[in-house]
Amino acid sequence: MDKYTLFTPGPVDVPDEVLKESGASLIYHREAKFADLYRAVAQGLQKIMYSSGKIFLFASSGTGGMEAACANILARGDIPVVAVCGKFGERWQELCTMYGFDPVTIKADCGKAIPPEKLESALQKTKKPAVVFTTLAETSTGVLNDIKAFGEITKKHGAILVVDGVAGIGADYCPQDDWHVDILVGASQKALMTPPGVAFIAVNDRASQKMQKCDLPRYYFNLQIYEKFLNKQQTPWTPAITILYALRRGIELILKKGLEQNFQLHREVAEYVRGRVKKMELEIFSEHPSNALTVVKMPEGITSTDIIGEVKEKHGILFANGQGEMRGKILRIGHMGNYTIKKMAGALDALEEVYNRRRQ
């Protein structure tokens, strides 16, 4: 089937009214109309993240947002502590290493969330100023981490907490202010139901102050340059204007539904998907799953690559494969954003039909 609907954990299936916005004609980014757009997006993001932080918008993917966080918060002499439970946690490690740091790494067992005790013990041993990097919803494994506990621990130790919320924001509850997250990173193409091309970070006062001392080489993502444009509600470089139109609309849809209702819907959809997967006698890969996606472990002898190919071909439904060494071994079902139980039911019927025939 040439045309397929995305049930992938980003990009996601974007509602028509959001797509329509992204096809609207252009405004100029040094004009009042752009400042209005910036303001609407930033204020909306603050609500969704329960954040009073400064919002920086980037024309980039989520990884760009992660680089912006990393390259602006670290200063020579800091110790990065990276809490990893999958591919996206490893990205923090790679970023810190690329910038010349030797991060302390704490790891979860495969498919498990990172135990907060491990962070506690790592910070107890760390003598210098520490910056903790971790992941809200780890898209490679479907794991949700206990950011609330991480926030309490980092605060107690006077460390900075940076959270990759790219896949989780809008699907998994993570109130930045209350949970003491100093920098929260997100992107347009996940639960905010928008095409990819915009990343954002919310920076609280503590992080903002620490950033003044940053001395790493950076330019496109240099927040000291962005700061100069922030009071005008502009960006230093040409922003992804049409993606921001779409993001504004995606945010409006969430706020119209209500924040609590939106989290509740994600919870219900996720529970439904997990229930269906278990009924198929398949195993959920993660013990502590995110509500943004469900990762299914494939039994011996059946590869997700075959299943995904056939479901796409026969039913026009696309799931995602595992990444790296997990390719073929897991199947990832995205349900962040514009998904309902009814939509998931159709996708899971397709999966069930193909899987049942193949396992016989």
Place this chain on the structure above:
Amino acid sequence: MDKYTLFTPGPVDVPDEVLKESGASLIYHREAKFADLYRAVAQGLQKIMYSSGKIFLFASSGTGGMEAACANILARGDIPVVAVCGKFGERWQELCTMYGFDPVTIKADCGKAIPPEKLESALQKTKKPAVVFTTLAETSTGVLNDIKAFGEITKKHGAILVVDGVAGIGADYCPQDDWHVDILVGASQKALMTPPGVAFIAVNDRASQKMQKCDLPRYYFNLQIYEKFLNKQQTPWTPAITILYALRRGIELILKKGLEQNFQLHREVAEYVRGRVKKMELEIFSEHPSNALTVVKMPEGITSTDIIGEVKEKHGILFANGQGEMRGKILRIGHMGNYTIKKMAGALDALEEVYNRRRQ
């Protein structure tokens, strides 16, 4: 007037059929359909740039493409030679400085093109491996540089030539292979008639080999990571999929028109605009103007800020102001991409009406 049409030098007024593409539903970036999209865009860009180089695509603005070029081509011990004739040339200086280099800078007088002799003499004095950074069409002043001469000089001296073609590509003729440009940087939102959000660079074999030795800290724009995905026609991070749909269409429109015809149209439109400006007894800011935009010098006592505001308010037409210390002193008229003599006539009538009344 709340709704206005852009006559700004990027973003530009985007044709409806290109906008429509950017509102199409999403595909997955790890799928064959995305590889087809990447291939179509890359092959089209090669044609427009007369390039046999490798094409790297970024979810970023043009400045991101400049950073990708700079941070991947320079290695410790190199001497960057930056040829500057405005704001965007200064951006190369800032990039090189941020990465810890002390660039040799050659400058043009205000509003003039960079004399190739200055580059020749700078390269004669440079003992270490040199990388030359310069600008095709300098959007801050409307100047077009003599990239052909620069290419001959850098080649003779065994130096590498990196050209910011963001504003010029598709409007000003600049054949990468023939003119010995080692890295050519571009972006979606200029003469390619596409919304902002995608940058690209074309890298030839010489530059590609030199890049293997790069040792600067970089991640989001690290081409060694991009290289691993290039043979699959993918990007390491989530690409700006809908902007790439639009870019594919923008490129198709240019190729359908014919490359020669497209350059010819830009030439004719630019000549028409310059003629109209002179008839108004206004001065063209640049002695060697680009065909992508026309920069007009304001006479004493009249600021471009007022003119731009009134033309927008009364006629729904938006021109751009000068940047930095040039604000109020010049008026910038974009005509790269989807502009014709008829469209420019209307915009210039509006300008003339407002200007004539104000100068009385």
